[in-house]
Amino acid sequence: xxxxxxxxxxxxxxxxxxxxxxxxxxxxxxxxxxxxxxxxxxxxxxxxxxxxxxxxxxxxxxxxxxxxxxxxxxxxxxxxxxxxxxxxxxxxxxxxxxxxxxxxxxxxxxxxxx
Amino acid sequence: xxxxxxxxxxxxxxxxxxxxxxxxxxxxxxxxxxxxxxxxxxxxxxxxxxxxxxxxxxxxxxxxxxxxxxxxxxxxxxxxxxxxxxxxxxxxxxxxxxxxxxxxxxxxxxxxxxx
Numbered sequence: 001x002x003x004x005x006x007x008x009x010x011x012x013x014x015x016x017x018x019x020x021x022x023x024x025x026x027x028x029x030x031x032x033x034x035x036x037x038x039x040x041x042x043x044x045x046x047x048x049x050x051x052x053x054x055x056x057x058x059x060x061x062x063x064x065x066x067x068x069x070x071x072x073x074x075x076x077x078x079x080x081x082x083x084x085x086x087x088x089x090x091x092x093x094x095x096x097x098x099x100x101x102x103x104x105x106x107x108x109x110x111x112x113x114x
Numbered sequence: 115x116x117x118x119x120x121x122x123x124x125x126x127x128x129x130x131x132x133x134x135x136x137x138x139x140x141x142x143x144x145x146x147x148x149x150x151x152x153x154x155x156x157x158x159x160x161x162x163x164x165x166x167x168x169x170x171x172x173x174x175x176x177x178x179x180x181x182x183x184x185x186x187x188x189x190x191x192x193x194x195x196x197x198x199x200x201x202x203x204x205x206x207x208x209x210x211x212x213x214x215x216x217x218x219x220x221x222x223x224x225x226x227x228x229x
Binding site for chain 1: 146156215218
């Protein structure tokens with residue numbers, strides 16, 4: 001079990017730039033989740049995939065955000081035209097489909113907008 | 115709407131003493147409840163879960179939690195705290211009827227264990 005892997009670990013960019021993050025879930029997990037965590041807060045749900053299908057999106061996910069999981073394995077989260085308020089830790093988690101299975105989290109990508 | 119409250123921002127405990135980190139929840143159906151721990155600059159590590167059955171659940175690193183339906187609580191406990199338990203702890207809930215499985219987290223409680 002290699003765990004959930006996220007890349008990069010840190011991203012510093014200027015306001016207005018586009019950024020893309022990658023998440024590699026645990027190999028047999030068919031569910032993949034994205035969360036956002038700001039300082040002093042718990043993670044907030046953004047979106048999730050069942051295999052390659054994106055089944056739910058939070059209202060937090062503005063039209064500047066897009067997520068994909070094209071082959072049902074790794075996923076990418078892109079933020080276009082970044083804003084100061086996008087600065088946060090972006091966490092990826094994966095799980096088996098069974099309803100009582102816990103989600104396993106990666107170490108996150110910390111995004112800093114200059 | 116689902117929600118989780120962790121009423122204490124910080125809990126301070128002496129090493130060797132018992133610890134409790136409090137969590138209350140609100141869901142419209144049956145809850146699935148989880149505790150996670152987060153160390154600095156790391157993701158969340160799963161500690162334990164309550165799905166159904168025995169109200170006292172045991173998890174990793176000697177932690178346990180007690181589900182109390184009447185008080186809608188799921189407090190995390192450990193009989194004897196270690197300095198290495200110092201970290202940020204999150205309680206999370208999802209409705210059993212929520213097929214998607216998204217978690218709603220509390221704001222976190224920082225546990226500090228002093229030697």
